[in-house]
Amino acid sequence: MRENGVSITPTAAAPRQVLALLATSADQVVPATVLMAELWPSGAPRGARAELHAHIAGLRALLAAALRDGRPRAAGRGADDGRTAETVLAAQAGGYRLDTGGGSHDVGRFERAAGAGYRAMEAGDLPRAALRLGEALALWRGEPYEGVAAGPRLRAESARLAASRMSVLDQWVEAQLGLGKHAEMVPELATLVARHPVNEALHAQFMVALLRSGRTEDALDVYARLCGALLADGDRQPSARLRRLHRSLLTVRDGARPPRVPAQAPGVWARTPRLVPAFAGAPV
Numbered sequence: 001m002r003e004n005g006v007s008i009t010p011t012a013a014a015p016r017q018v019l020a021l022l023a024t025s026a027d028q029v030v031p032a033t034v035l036m037a038e039l040w041p042s043g044a045p046r047g048a049r050a051e052l053h054a055h056i057a058g059l060r061a062l063l064a065a066a067l068r069d070g071r072p073r074a075a076g077r078g079a080d081d082g083r084t085a086e087t088v089l090a091a092q093a094g095g096y097r098l099d100t101g102g103g104s105h106d107v108g109r110f111e112r113a114a115g116a117g118y119r120a121m122e123a124g125d126l127p128r129a130a131l132r133l134g135e136a137l138a139l140w141r142g143e144p145y146e147g148v149a150a151g152p153r154l155r156a157e158s159a160r161l162a163a164s165r166m167s168v169l170d171q172w173v174e175a176q177l178g179l180g181k182h183a184e185m186v187p188e189l190a191t192l193v194a195r196h197p198v199n200e201a202l203h204a205q206f207m208v209a210l211l212r213s214g215r216t217e218d219a220l221d222v223y224a225r226l227c228g229a230l231l232a233d234g235d236r237q238p239s240a241r242l243r244r245l246h247r248s249l250l251t252v253r254d255g256a257r258p259p260r261v262p263a264q265a266p267g268v269w270a271r272t273p274r275l276v277p278a279f280a281g282a283p284v
Helices: 013-024 032-039 048-069 106-122 126-138 152-178 182-195 200-212 216-232 240-255
Strands: 029-031 089-092 095-098
Touching (some): 013 032, 013 048, 032 048, 032 095, 032 152, 106 152, 126 152, 152 182, 200 216, 216 240
Antiparallel strands (some): 089 095
16 A cells, blocks of 8 residues: 555554555445454454554554655645545544545456456457456456455455456456467466366366367366365365266267277178267357
């Protein structure tokens, strides 16, 4: 977090946690009771409110230094624009409000880019969808609130952001595959399934990318590894969708084999019907 070009992120754990929670609801009032529940989820101790006030005072000291010493922004914002530590981190209605002053917020940028990507997917504009979803993913530089001692609110927000990221990733891969970039996506998907060994959606996309790259046996190996990982993860089985995709892979593989000569009729070739992969026209 930066104000006027200067970092205002504290090094101590508790004020970092307070600032992180204020940032999740930037430009909105966060009640003091919510902040205390985040800091002390098992119950606020005696003097908790005074300690919270001390953390707020420490954050305001960092803000004051940033407003005083930071370089003015290109748009002309600086220490003379009326912003003070008390207006940036304002006490309001029994809580505190972190005023971004119209500044950039990475979560907001992510969600705007993701929303544009989803709308492009719905409209069938795959190039634009891939571009905007890729822009959303490029904003990530690590795990949500990494380095913050998270309480219940921040853990919930971290889980929400992680789930949102996986949804964007899923749609970005779909857009890339829809654009015919199967071979190009194989290395990326190999990394992703290694990182998420029981994520069925990523494995399905990896299997499709391998199949359409002419690597049916490798796709079957991916399914076998997924089955093993799911079995180890609570004795789970692949979903019906994955099982259908697996059957389609077997159909493709077996259809590529040369016909056999029946043992009961030497010299007579078995007539093998043309096989149509079960996945043709079916969603994967």
